[in-house]
Amino acid sequence: xxxERSGYRFTNGVFVESYGVAVGKKEGEGPLKDxxxxxxxxxxxxxxxxxxxxxxxxxxxxxxAFQRAHLNPxxxxxxxxxxxxxxxIATHYGVRDFEIPFLGLYGACSNMAESLLLASLxxxxxxxxxxxxxxxxxFCTAERQFRFPLGYGSHRPPTAQWTATAAGTVFVGREQxxxxxxGGMIGKITDLGxxxxxxxxxxxxxxxx
Amino acid sequence: MTLSKKEYGEMAKKASxxxxxxxxxPKAFVIGGLIxxxxxxxxxxxxxxxxxxxxxxxxxxxxxIFLSALLTGLGLYSKLSKHGGAGTLVPITGFANAVVSxxxxxxxxxxxLGLAAKLFVISGPVIxxxxxxxxxxxxxxxxxx
Numbered sequence: 001x002x003x004e005r006s007g008y009r010f011t012n013g014v015f016v017e018s019y020g021v022a023v024g025k026k027e028g029e030g031p032l033k034d035x036x037x038x039x040x041x042x043x044x045x046x047x048x049x050x051x052x053x054x055x056x057x058x059x060x061x062x063x064x065a066f067q068r069a070h071l072n073p074x075x076x077x078x079x080x081x082x083x084x085x086x087x088x089i090a091t092h093y094g095v096r097d098f099e100i101p102f103l104g105l106y107g108a109c110s111n112m113a114e115s116l117l118l119a120s121l122x123x124x125x126x127x128x129x130x131x132x133x134x135x136x137x138x139f140c141t142a143e144r145q146f147r148f149p150l151g152y153g154s155h156r157p158p159t160a161q162w163t164a165t166a167a168g169t170v171f172v173g174r175e176q177x178x179x180x181x182x183g184g185m186i187g188k189i190t191d192l193g194x195x196x197x198x199x200x201x202x203x204x205x206x207x208x209x
Numbered sequence: 210m211t212l213s214k215k216e217y218g219e220m221a222k223k224a225s226x227x228x229x230x231x232x233x234x235p236k237a238f239v240i241g242g243l244i245x246x247x248x249x250x251x252x253x254x255x256x257x258x259x260x261x262x263x264x265x266x267x268x269x270x271x272x273x274i275f276l277s278a279l280l281t282g283l284g285l286y287s288k289l290s291k292h293g294g295a296g297t298l299v300p301i302t303g304f305a306n307a308v309v310s311x312x313x314x315x316x317x318x319x320x321x322l323g324l325a326a327k328l329f330v331i332s333g334p335v336i337x338x339x340x341x342x343x344x345x346x347x348x349x350x351x352x353x354x
């Protein structure tokens with residue numbers, strides 16, 4: 001199902017210069033827990049809404065990425081990012097204070113791949129010295145947006161997915177580092193007719209085929 | 210590999226784990242049954258206070274609704290319903306939970322456009338179609354009853 005129209009090779013050298021991750025409690029207890037430098041055990045992160053908490057996760061992930069690479073917001077030419085909420089609200093408030101040119105994306109589950117691909121295109125094409133790809137989700141905000149209130153006693157079938165409470169960012173640039181983005185490919189929409197809201201894995205699997 | 214929608218649907222169905230009905234059904238039966246038994250305890254108690262049949266029933270409903278709202282507020286009702294399933298959904302306590310949980314959830318969007326506007330987001334359809342069914346039944350009863 002490969003289509004040459006959508007494949008890209010980044011020949012000028014696009015490298016992962018920095019990254020940052022911030023996650024919630026459940027993620028901090030999971031099999032990948034050792035990969036997460038920043039784990040918040042409070043679902044609200046001390047904020048008064050879950051949406052604000054999601055923005056904070058992004059902010060913390062960005063901050064971590066800046067620290068790791070000893071960079072400042074002025075060193076980034078563009079931020080590409082999004083989340084699952086209406087108008088990508090978590091991302092807007094998450095990256096607002098950094099004052100970096102921003103493009104909001106909505107790819108839902110593909111958002112990290114989408115933002116990384118576009119950030120790499122910016123850098124490889126010479127339109128940005130350095131670009132950030134950022135994505136977040138929060139279990140509690142996603143439940144409210146797409147499903148039921150948290151306190152409602154609904155039942156999950158065994159195929160239901162659990163939205164991660166996490167934010168991640170990757171800075172890509174021209175400075176040579178260990179990890180390089182060599183290429184990318186834009187997927188086509190592949191609809192094999194799965195309509196079950198509680199089986200998104202089956203709905204999305206053909207897309208990555 | 211090209212799959213038709215039908216073939217893929219069958220594959221997905223085969224790969225999806227089923228609900229363990231041999232666990233969920235008895236749990237729903239027991240927990241739902243316990244809620245109803247609790248209701249009966251209240252009915253007997255109110256009757257012993259000489260409230261009469263109708264008032265005892267009403268007082269029991271009010272008590273169960275209060276308990277469900279309280280448990281929802283404490284974040285316990287969803288934990289109970291994780292095991293109870295339809296056993297916690299069908300009794301009056303489930304309806305109370307369906308009203309209180311959006312109230313708590315949307316409080317952060319304000320008291321009017323949040324809490325009040327979204328209060329019936331789950332229970333609204335039940336009320337709408339419940340009323341419609343009542344009208345239809347009323348009409349039938351009026352003309353043919």
